[in-house]
Amino acid sequence: MTGRVEGTWIVDRRTEGGVAVHAEDGRIFELPSILLPEGLREGDHITVRRERASPDGVRVHLRRDDAAAEQGRAEARSRIERLRGRDPGGSRTL
Numbered sequence: 001m002t003g004r005v006e007g008t009w010i011v012d013r014r015t016e017g018g019v020a021v022h023a024e025d026g027r028i029f030e031l032p033s034i035l036l037p038e039g040l041r042e043g044d045h046i047t048v049r050r051e052r053a054s055p056d057g058v059r060v061h062l063r064r065d066d067a068a069a070e071q072g073r074a075e076a077r078s079r080i081e082r083l084r085g086r087d088p089g090g091s092r093t094l
Contacts (some may be wrong), residue, residue: 011044037064045069
């Protein structure tokens with residue numbers, strides 16, 4: 001690995017010892033609380049930056065991105081409202 005790598009993870013849910021996150025490549029994995037910014041909740045975005053620290057090590061920076069999380073929540077609310085507009089309501093007979 002050379003240089004710097006950046007990405008975004010989205011918090012899916014809290015787990016017993018940390019959180020489960022969605023990576024940009026579709027993977028879901030758990031991270032322990034000790035590595036994370038405090039106060040994370042479902043839907044929060046974490047900006048991840050990995051850079052070479054030495055020939056045999058890397059440095060990883062994790063930062064909560066409140067603006068990206070709010071944008072994601074706004075998009076979800078908009079989708080829900082569009083879907084509600086297409087739902088006639090009432091009972092369905094199958």
